[in-house]
Amino acid sequence: METDDYFFYVVKCSDGTYYAGYTTDLAKRLAAHNSGKGAKYTRAKRPVQLIHSETFNTKPEAMRAEYAFKQLTRLQKDRYLNTGRRTEK
Numbered sequence: 001m002e003t004d005d006y007f008f009y010v011v012k013c014s015d016g017t018y019y020a021g022y023t024t025d026l027a028k029r030l031a032a033h034n035s036g037k038g039a040k041y042t043r044a045k046r047p048v049q050l051i052h053s054e055t056f057n058t059k060p061e062a063m064r065a066e067y068a069f070k071q072l073t074r075l076q077k078d079r080y081l082n083t084g085r086r087t088e089k
Contacts, residue, residue, distance in 0.1 A: 006055070006062035007055055008022050008054045008066050009021055010051055010069065012048065013046075015045050020066050034047050
């Protein structure tokens with residue numbers, strides 16, 4: 001189901017790594033990842049499980065959230081996912 005909202009999301013791969021992205025349809029994107037038609041990174045790491053998502057009004061906002069998450073260390077990512085907010089580097 002597509003909406004006017006944009007989502008920043010994080011999935012946990014079968015090897016325990018995280019993959020972050022943005023989309024307008026979480027269910028469709030998750031299905032794409034698990035069918036092997038999503039990101040190249042997740043193809044060999046299936047199945048993936050959605051563990052976090054945030055809603056934004058615009059694509060640039062969702063893209064900024066994705067970029068900021070990807071700049072964090074693994075420890076900072078874990079803290080972010082546990083608390084729902086970004087920690088300082």
